[in-house]
Amino acid sequence: MPVSKxxxxxxxxxxxxxxxxxxxxxxxxxxMDRTRRENSAEHSWHIAVxxxxxxxxxxxxxxxxxxxxxxxxxxxxxxxxxxxxCYDKTANLDKxxxxxxxxxxxxxxxxxxxxxxxxxxxxxFEDRKTPESRFANSMDRFQVLFQNFNTKxxxxxxxxxxxxxxxxxxxxxxxxAPGLWAAVEDILARSVDAGFLRxxx
Amino acid sequence: MPVSKxxxxxxxxxxxxxxxxxxxxxxxxxxMDRTRRENSAEHSWHIAVxxxxxxxxxxxxxxxxxxxxxxxxxxxxxxxxxxxxCYDKTANLDKxxxxxxxxxxxxxxxxxxxxxxxxxxxxxFEDRKTPESRFANSMDRFQVLFQNFNTKxxxxxxxxxxxxxxxxxxxxxxxxAPGLWAAVEDILARSVDAGFLRxxx
Numbered sequence: 001m002p003v004s005k006x007x008x009x010x011x012x013x014x015x016x017x018x019x020x021x022x023x024x025x026x027x028x029x030x031x032m033d034r035t036r037r038e039n040s041a042e043h044s045w046h047i048a049v050x051x052x053x054x055x056x057x058x059x060x061x062x063x064x065x066x067x068x069x070x071x072x073x074x075x076x077x078x079x080x081x082x083x084x085x086c087y088d089k090t091a092n093l094d095k096x097x098x099x100x101x102x103x104x105x106x107x108x109x110x111x112x113x114x115x116x117x118x119x120x121x122x123x124x125f126e127d128r129k130t131p132e133s134r135f136a137n138s139m140d141r142f143q144v145l146f147q148n149f150n151t152k153x154x155x156x157x158x159x160x161x162x163x164x165x166x167x168x169x170x171x172x173x174x175x176x177a178p179g180l181w182a183a184v185e186d187i188l189a190r191s192v193d194a195g196f197l198r199x200x201x
Numbered sequence: 202m203p204v205s206k207x208x209x210x211x212x213x214x215x216x217x218x219x220x221x222x223x224x225x226x227x228x229x230x231x232x233m234d235r236t237r238r239e240n241s242a243e244h245s246w247h248i249a250v251x252x253x254x255x256x257x258x259x260x261x262x263x264x265x266x267x268x269x270x271x272x273x274x275x276x277x278x279x280x281x282x283x284x285x286x287c288y289d290k291t292a293n294l295d296k297x298x299x300x301x302x303x304x305x306x307x308x309x310x311x312x313x314x315x316x317x318x319x320x321x322x323x324x325x326f327e328d329r330k331t332p333e334s335r336f337a338n339s340m341d342r343f344q345v346l347f348q349n350f351n352t353k354x355x356x357x358x359x360x361x362x363x364x365x366x367x368x369x370x371x372x373x374x375x376x377x378a379p380g381l382w383a384a385v386e387d388i389l390a391r392s393v394d395a396g397f398l399r400x401x402x
Contacts, residue, residue, distance in 0.1 A: 009258075009381075009384055012254050015254065016250065016251050016254060016347070017233065017347055017351060019247065019250060020232055020348075020351075022243075023232045023239065024232065024236075031221055031225065032218065032221040032222075035225075038224065039243065041242075041243035041247065042223075042224045042242035042243045042246065044246050045242045045243065045245050045246035045273065046217075046220065046224075046242065048246070048249065048273055049217065049220060049274065049277075050217050052270055052273060052274075053217060053311070053319075054213060057210075064266070065265070065266040065269070068266070068269050068270070068273075069269070072249055072250050072253060073250065073253075076250075110254070114254060118253075146214065146217070146218055147221075150221075180210075183214070
């Protein structure tokens with residue numbers, strides 16, 4: 001094949017190989033048998049599958065293909081920036097800056113057209129302004145609910161996060177996946193009843 | 202919400218919770234730093250991302266949205282059936298039967314319309330007759346190439362799998378992602394040169 005085509009594929013493969021490192025980025029929450037923490041690669045898979053099976057709860061007209069692509073790449077910047085625990089106020093002060101710099105590097109490995117396209121898709125996820133990015137973010141939030149519920153409170157219990165902060169964190173579901181909001185409230189109520197979550201509301 | 206809607210969501214959540222177990226199904230191949238084996242959840246994520254960035258090597262008209270959905274669910278049956286090493290002849294004798302039974306159970310957790318839709322999508326992946334399923338299978342095959350190349354031969358070296366058997370296994374790439382076939386040959390040649398793969402061809 002011509003040299004230019006080869007170079008293009010070389011960049012793509014280099015990018016895809018570097019993604020392997022996301023399998024070694026450990027989140028705070030556990031897998032459900034609580035034997036270990038969850039990594040960001042398997043987490044990304046889980047929420048993409050969730051989007052497939054819960055798409056009926058997104059606002060009509062939401063483009064699921066776009067949602068899937070967004071979810072599959074939303075965490076790749078953690079290869080450089082690491083996972084930032086959502087309730088860690090100090091770490092969140094410079095999170096945006098660290099992650100944007102990482103995005104420049106990582107998407108920069110790709111051929112220019114793809115670097116531009118997928119960096120924009122990552123920005124869209126982060127900005128939470130489109131129906132697709134709101135639904136995608138809702139999946140990200142909704143998964144933690146049942147990971148924590150199924151691991152005796154998981155990160156809420158570990159870090160004494162009260163219900164008011166969880167509600168604030170989950171609020172994107174109201175607009176991103178309105179059909180799931182009742183389920184969010186239900187899981188939180190059951191978590192409080194089970195003693196997994198402190199009710200400060 | 203009405204009772205019927207609640208029951209539907211309950212089934213969907215039960216299905217999505219059960220998928221967590223795929224994070225504990227260990228494949229034979231390694232993650233690239235070779236510290237541990239790869240699990241089927243993070244593997245599914247990796248090959249779905251590969252499909253996004255390598256779509257230009259699929260035959261024109263291949264529906265990438267369908268490919269992504271197929272890749273995201275192609276391994277879920279392993280929750281019950283386990284991962285079957287592709288070069289293990291004995292384990293492969295009853296693989297189809299075991300996996301079909303697992304598919305009946307697992308997709309059976311879902312509301313009926315989704316059970317039918319996604320069982321059909323899983324069957325399509327397995328049958329390798331459509332352009333989408335051939336491209337999806339090609340991603341599954343292509344990933345192992347660079348996982349093994351980057352881990353000093355990985356499963357080829359561990360189980361003394363010679364080049365002829367790898368070529369046979371990779372052959373779906375010729376039709377599924379014709380634009381990648383030269384790269385398959387190149388990676389195999391470099392694997393032989395590096396002493397990671399025995400050349401019996």
